[in-house]
Amino acid sequence: MLSVDPGSVPAAGVPASPPVFASAPLLRVEGLCRSFGGLLAVDDVSFSVMPGQIKAVIGPNGAGKTTVFNIISGILRPDSGRILFSDVPIAGLPPFRVGELGISRTFQNLSLFPNMTAIENVMVGCHCRTCCGVVASVLRLPRHYREERAIRDAAEKHLAAVGMADKAGVSVASLPFGQRRLVELARALATQPRLLLLDEPASGLNTRETGDLARIIRQVRDTGVTVLLVEHDMSLVMDVSDSILVLNYGKPVTEGPPAEIRNDPQVISVYLGGDFGSAAD
Amino acid sequence: MLSGVAFVATVVGLQLLTAATGRGYYLTQLTMAAYYTTVVMGLCLVMGYAGQISLGHGAFFAIGGYTSAYLTTLDLSGWAAKGVGLTLRKAGVLVARQDLYGGECLGVTPWLAFAAAVCLTAAVAFVIGYPALRLKGHYLAMATLGFGLIVYRLVLGTERLGGADGISSVPAWKILPGLDVCGRSVCRIQNYYVAFALAGLTLFMVLNLVNSRTGRALRSIHGGELAANAMGINTAQYKLKVFLISAVIAAVAGCLMTHYNGAIGPSESGAMKSVRYVALVAAGGMANVWGALVVGGALEFLSLRGCFGSADHAVFGLILILIVALVPEGPLRPLGRGVVRLFRAVTGRAGA
């Protein structure tokens, strides 16, 4: 069940949980809080993500998972707490800066650009890794042509990686939902992230599509991208993740490898409703 | 490339057509239509591509025109007789012209006035655009409309800018030896080409910009600002950039048209003018520079010829409502599809 990043050497002894990595965490979240009006959506959440890991954040609806994502990606400001991305503090930075630093994301309800084709959507993802400005484009300098070709090649590669190469020229507005999810994933990958945030990537997908998605997520991880995902589909979570963080009412309940989480009575009570949730405080 | 050829051929063809039919006077309205259409194409970048509405582009046109009209019609002859003034005159910054009574006045050279107009417009666009573009939808629309009306009121209420009469007797702008931007009828043909050269240049620039990394960034802002930002695009900066570019395009057109007409009046900055530009972008099909050029040019020409009579404004209002409500993608694309379908039907039947 437990898979450790092949690049890192496990410390001596048995691979206990949490897995021990040689390197420092890629993302460290410390004491994150955020409230909306009087509601504490995220209440003192701390966790870290190791490079090369696939980490899942689960919890019932309204547990604050998406809020955590929105804070990490700069869409919301935290009320307090620190976020370190390879030791750089990123809490409160605007989203585009976070994107430039190497964190990319997908959205729960999809946020593709409906006025563009699939490949154009992915090409937008290449934006922050390219540099041609207004002058170069207006004057059609050689730089412009060179870069456009590179962007198109990269976008084709990313589309192919999610198996959507044949839909490159199709307007995303006319694609079925499952394929739109894949285009969005390709767009996120085109920013060449070191950390990829996936917000409920399996919602709206059928079983076969979810299976494909698990394969793609693992492939992405194998290319060296760390993955943090929020997901309700337990089969996907248990299948791909190395470590799972459980949130309830904005608070972390427990954290551990899938095998442990699956049998954790607190987690079961969180999902089925019981007294354990309050006992965890 | 092909489209460039088509553009040049159409422009030359139109000119030859007017010459052949003895309707050379049409060129005057065509010239003015070209200047207005240039503004429309610039606005197309902001509205059609970046998805940000601006109801203040008439103001930028007016700022460009008024700056250059004001500076070139100054009379500095008293001041220019000595010291700095004399040096400036020698340097060509100040140029002499004849006033109404044949006396000599000294005004700023149109070149410098042009540069000043562009700089001032860019500065104003920055000051307005920086806070305004943080606003969305209705708020942005009202802010830009309010800005346009402020400029209108200021122009109308300022004695130095001629109040309701505007500024007239703006001198010709000698761009090249033998090439004057002015309203004399002997210069009509060359001015027609100057205006369409500007329109063509704008078309070229806007098309190049749209089909590039920057253009994709702009369209992504239209498609979803939040997602664009999360993909590493500094959306605020791009919106401001494109707003500045289109404001400067409007100012350049305003400046040239002021020299062409020899005058500018406050109505250029009125809300009606700004709304017209918006109407023409919508009529062209929003994210469609060619549409803006063709539909904008045609409608402006008809309007300037007085084809809509006293219902001129109403026609533009109706165009706005009808096109936006019925064919939001603009009339050209559905029309084109219809023609293609018709063509296929006809040839198909002929083949069968």
Add this chain to the structure above:
Amino acid sequence: MVGLSQVLQYIMSGVTVGSIYAIVAIGFNIIYGTTGIINFAQGEFVMLGGMIAVTLASFMPLPVAVAGAVLLVMLCSGALEIFIFRRLRRPSLLQMIIITIGLSIVIQEVALHIWDEKVRSLPYFTGNECSSVRLLGAGLSPQVFWVLGTVGVTVTVLHGFLRYTIIGKAMRACASNVSAAQLAGINVANMRTLAFMVSGALGALGGCVISPITMTQYDMGTSLAIKGFAAAILGGLGNHMAAVPAGLLVGLAESVSVYFLPAAYKDAMAFAILLLVLFVRPHGLFGAPEVGTSSREF
């Protein structure tokens, strides 16, 4: 030096025009609240109200003429909703803005053709242009009290309507959540038409009472709409009652500005206030942030 009476004069003239801005602002709020549309043609309702009343008053008694004008404008604005906005399928914000702007132009042009460019006005409701009421040494036209009274009564009635009647509550429900309102059995489309009608009637009434003081001209709508919008924003969009103090504030600022600036810049002053409010507090003086801007949080 300005005497007390002169200050009072400024204040009263500011309050008078300000109350019309408040009326326009409430008109914006009602339509925006129920439909999500900012109706740029809001100022045209005021103009139409004044114009129609002037025409009707030439052959019928004044109160009937005013009532007739209000009724006609109400029907017109209801018709606009039924024939235009109801037919749009999932319109974008940009489309809505453009359509209402187009409407405003068309209405203006129609008015120009019917009533030409002449400045018209209704007769004073009581007394004439010379009669004045002395108040603390300042001479005030009795019409000022008509304006203030009408605005006061209308706002109170409207407030009661929205808060206590079932239809008013239904309209507010559409404002806060369309699909939930639909599920609760509210006919959202009809509520929208109603919102347009109420808003049109309100504007027309304002146009009638203000006509003797500020006169009515075919192109008065645009600047009224902008100043009314300034008031609506200042009070917080969708906040009916706050629009009243906000409208008065805009009116006062405008009339006081005459004291410092050339009168020709009076309008520019009001627009500058709008920009300032939009840039600094787009959520209004009384509202909570997170409306209208995309500055830091999305």
